[in-house]
Amino acid sequence: MLDLSEQYRSLAEPIRNEIEQVLASQRFILGPKLEEFEQSIASYLGVPHAIGVSSGTDALLAALMALGIGAGDTVLTTAYSFFATAGCVARVGATPRFVDIDPETYNLSPTALKHYIDKFCKRSGGKLLDQNDQPICAIVPSHLFGLCCEMDEIMELAREHHLLVIEDAAQAIGAEYPGPNGAANAGTMGDVGCFSFYPSKNLGAAGDAGLIVCRNDKLAKRLRLCRQHGMEPRYEHHFIGGNFRLDEIQAAILNVKLPHLNGWSAARRAAADIYREEFARSRLTDRIGLPVEPFRSRGLTNHHIYHQYVIRTRQRDELHAHLARREIDTAIYYPLGLHEQECFQYLGYKPGDFPETERAARESLALPIYPEIQPEAQRFVVNAIVEFFK
Numbered sequence: 001m002l003d004l005s006e007q008y009r010s011l012a013e014p015i016r017n018e019i020e021q022v023l024a025s026q027r028f029i030l031g032p033k034l035e036e037f038e039q040s041i042a043s044y045l046g047v048p049h050a051i052g053v054s055s056g057t058d059a060l061l062a063a064l065m066a067l068g069i070g071a072g073d074t075v076l077t078t079a080y081s082f083f084a085t086a087g088c089v090a091r092v093g094a095t096p097r098f099v100d101i102d103p104e105t106y107n108l109s110p111t112a113l114k115h116y117i118d119k120f121c122k123r124s125g126g127k128l129l130d131q132n133d134q135p136i137c138a139i140v141p142s143h144l145f146g147l148c149c150e151m152d153e154i155m156e157l158a159r160e161h162h163l164l165v166i167e168d169a170a171q172a173i174g175a176e177y178p179g180p181n182g183a184a185n186a187g188t189m190g191d192v193g194c195f196s197f198y199p200s201k202n203l204g205a206a207g208d209a210g211l212i213v214c215r216n217d218k219l220a221k222r223l224r225l226c227r228q229h230g231m232e233p234r235y236e237h238h239f240i241g242g243n244f245r246l247d248e249i250q251a252a253i254l255n256v257k258l259p260h261l262n263g264w265s266a267a268r269r270a271a272a273d274i275y276r277e278e279f280a281r282s283r284l285t286d287r288i289g290l291p292v293e294p295f296r297s298r299g300l301t302n303h304h305i306y307h308q309y310v311i312r313t314r315q316r317d318e319l320h321a322h323l324a325r326r327e328i329d330t331a332i333y334y335p336l337g338l339h340e341q342e343c344f345q346y347l348g349y350k351p352g353d354f355p356e357t358e359r360a361a362r363e364s365l366a367l368p369i370y371p372e373i374q375p376e377a378q379r380f381v382v383n384a385i386v387e388f389f390k
């Protein structure tokens, strides 16, 4: 699925130098490497505030905590994402309410979101209430597989109903959206954006790491406090936060990697083009669904960053097994909708509630993609898929 060793080989020397500097300084927490990283990633994303944190999960958790979301609040989110997108909402004591996805992009469907609000919610005292009369305070869209959600429509609904928007951009660092004012980066359009630098992400650390970005000065300050138990000065705690700090070694590694990110994203797009050409040549495009590129001709560079290259077929499980027999690794993201997870049974959803999510969970299959993947390897994968459908 993913070979990180070549990327490491090409950057081994500067990475080792950076780590050595941190070790020599013996400054491991909240030091100059993190400051440098926060400044350069803020400038890369075009936001005033970037706050390094310990993981993508902690980015979501800290964002929810700093915004004061908790017990008695409802948060709308997609039924199809990595668990943390909804798990963090539940962890702060709020109630996640799921919304179905767009079957083409796998992202939160603005149409389904509007339908849910119009059909199941009501307004009272300036607040939007869910079907249990609980106030809805935020939307958490997740930019899945490296493609931005339809943010104009989501932001419009958020504005209309006075909802906060916390973008889960864990899989979408650098992905662009054609907004009203030109290209906008994933994570920078809502009130807060959350990123993950888990090693397999497009920008990966050598362990867990994450980031929160925002434009609001007051919120940025609160987020900085939140990653240190709400503490300032030392041992005076204004609110409950956590230990969500990004350490100096991870920041130093990310400093080396960040300048390469756009090149890696371009290489992933080139690999996606090769898959598309090979599938077209093999005449399989009526048997399998390929990733869509809704923003391709919209003047953007990173219209898709192909964190994953996800195809779909009704024979997904058989194809997955066939490729495994050929020693080709593929992955299923995700085999269950969030509403189908055992830990969310208390929310009362039942099978069939989110048909597009459930269909995606049974049909989607991620093929190997990374910047260094060779066209021959991709042809080998496509040929094995052709063989399966013969």
Ligand SMILES: Cc1ncc(COP(=O)(O)O)c(C=O)c1O
Pocket: 055, 056, 057, 058, 081, 082, 084, 085, 142, 168, 170, 171, 195, 196, 197, 198, 208, 209, 210
């Ligand atoms: C969509 C999404 N949200 C949140 C996360 C959580 O990030 P982390 O693994 O860094 O905690 C991930 C990471 O896998 C993710 O893919």
